[in-house]
Amino acid sequence: MSTPYAKLPAWADYGLIPLINLSVAFIVAGFVVMLVGENPFRAAVILVEGAFGRGTGIAFTLYYATTFIFSGLSVAVAVHCGLFNIGGEGQGYIAGLGIGVVCLAFDSVLPWWLTFPLAIIAAAGMGALWALIPAYLQARRGSHIVITTIMFNFIAASVMVYALVDVLKPAGSMAPQTRNFLPGAELPKLNWIIELFGAKIRSAPLNVCFILALVMAFLVWLLIWRTKLGYEMRTYGHSPKAARYAGISETRIILIAMVISGALAGMMALNPVMGDQHNVALDFVSGAGFVGIAVALMGRSHPVGIVLAAILFGMLYQGGAELAFEMPAISRDMIVIIQGLVILFAGALEHMFRPYIQALFASFSPKAVGIEAVKGKGA
Amino acid sequence: MDSFNAVVQVLDSTIRLSVPLLLACLAGLYSERAGIFDIGLEGKMLVGAFAGAAAASVFHSGFIGLGMAILISVAFAMVHGFASITHRGNQIVSGVAINFVAAGSTIILGQAWFQQGGRTPALQPGERFEAIVWPGADALRDVPLLGPIYSELISGHSILVYFAFAMVPFTWWVLFRTRFGLRMRAVGENPAAVDTAGISVAWLRYRALICTGILTGVAGAYLSMVQNGGFVKDMTAGKGYIALAALIFAKWRPVNAMFACLLFGFLDALSIRLQGTPLPIVGKVPVQFMQALPYVLTVILLAGFIGKAIPPRAGGVPYVKER
Secondary structure: OOOOOOOOOHHHHHHHHHHHHHHHHHHHHHHHHHHOOOOHHHHHHHHHHHHHOOHHHHHHHHHHHHHHHHHHHHHHHHHHOOOOOOOHHHHHHHHHHHHHHHHHHHOOOOOHHHHHHHHHHHHHHHHHHHHHHHHHHHHHHOOOHHHHHHHHHHHHHHHHHHHHHHHHOOOOOOOOEOOOOOHHHOOOEOHHHHHHOOOOOOOOOOEOHHHHHHHHHHHHHHHHHHOHHHHHHHHHHHOHHHHHHOOOOHHHHHHHHHHHHHHHHHHOOHHHHHHHHOOOEOOOOOOHHHHHHHHHHHOOOOHHHHHHHHHHHHHHHHHHHHHHHHOOOOOOHHHHHHHHHHHHHHHHOOOOOHHHHHHHHHHHOHHHHOHHHHHHHOO | OHHHHHHHHHHHHHHHHHHHHHHHHHHHHHHHHOOOOOOOHHHHHHHHHHHHHHHHHHHOOHHHHHHHHHHHHHHHHHHHHHHHHHOOOOHHHHHHHHHHHHHHHHHHHHHHHHOOOOOOOOOOEOOEOOEEOOOOHHHHOOOOOHHHHHHHHHOOEEHHHHHHHHHHHHHHHHHHHOHHHHHHHHHHHOHHHHHHOOOOHHHHHHHHHHHHHHHHHHHHHHHHHHHOOOOOOOOOOOHHHHHHHHHHHOOOOHHHHHHHHHHHHHHHHHHHHOOOOOEOOOEOOOHHHHHHHHHHHHHHHHOOOOOOOOOOOOOOOOOOOOO
């Protein structure tokens, strides 16, 4: 994408501008809180206290963050390759089917540390498969990946309803979900880490998936900035023409990027399914795939930024639950608004404040914003 | 005669179910023909539905409700325009954002204002749009064949249904027979050429988005004030995306759009009708299969197996004036 804007110093680009965008999103959200007739400052205090005030809150925050790290990484990998994978929701949902089949088959015979790798493979595989078809259609038949991945979200939802209601539901049960897994498919909790710091925790679902998420964040960083494949992906993302000229196969790079993206989206299902609910239920993803879009945008598609943004959204989810309890007028749907505003201001309107900040910087030191260089080129 | 009546009933519900799709689909047609991708049809319909039902029940007037639905929906369309035209943001990201803000704010404001779990109060007669019974519909009901068709299919819908179908030829006329339509199509294919001719690309695209907002507003009003007697949270339930699918299916043409929406509405009506009843030859078809069919068909079409869907060439690309 060509940016007609002059350069800013890196700290402003990756620190200041996202921070301003985020603040604007929260200020607008504050107005919505006022419209509902509550005090936005009190709401913010309750939100932060609910998320970080007690050990249980922290554990819940990190539990939610785990899912968002996966979905954020999924979106980011595709973005680096110039693709917009809006299908994380469906890829994660369908991955639940793979995890469910593995867990139901092995939970009585294998211990968790053998079931878990199998489930990871199943989740990543199903997610990748669900991303592979849109990727193939984009690469070979030129159909727009945004539209096909949206369609695949709906197809995934239909497949899952069919699978859960007509196939996997145990006989005699009314709820559209699988039977509960045996301990062989239950992931160990990580709450003891927080308890090391002296906090008390009453049953929070934070589990080993959190560590897996951090490992994946590191691996994504390695892939994007330290491998040939990652370089090719970024090249294609910046300029498909240049990539073609450099002899990078368009089909191959799109397929690989989307498969990785889909696999990451699939892995986000591990956290709620094996770490918390211990069954596959209808709608267990509940929007986490879409949160990934906000997380990736806010984290500027960098794994470190994504982990931070995921924790912020984990905080919103956990604190939002507390908020709904304290202020009945504000339900958890407030988070959906904040999410939308973050996507709007950090994503679609990311350049809105740029010219002003540039002017500000230019008035301090023209060199910092590269005014001379731009003039020299006659741009 | 029984099976004939069943067919008429299915076709009747086909019309009812395809109207919101048709309005949203035509709405998408305006913006996409002008080169602005609009994933946010869903969200705009949802705010339209909420604003319509809320205003109708507060002011006790269906038409104030409709006006409010259009106003709010256009406002959301302008946010999309502000982000994607003025600030050249990513159009898909902006559309996604609008869907989230719409989904969240309708529930929060609905709960805060009406305290009914995100619903608006049930609309009274006079606050919603009633069915219009055509002259002689009741008298002709018993005439074989033509009677049921006239009294069920043609007569007995609300004004918004006729509006939706009237919008099909109107949109065709605007698109292919007016100067505005010609320029709009040009700006979706080659904005630089339009700019060279001295016409403002941004203003044209904003006007196209206003049309989009009006139509999604009416679509939303139809959902909450005709199909349902009030707003229920998330009542669009993916219709905006099906409309998008229909738009692609129709290859961005108004008359095709009508047939695509009728087809998708028919599939929906059929899946409701056939719930649990076995079909000849294939046996019992899972409901989910019928529900997924519009999406599957769209993917197959996009893959180029049923003709080729070629989107407007400048779609999704923000226009940057050369300097």
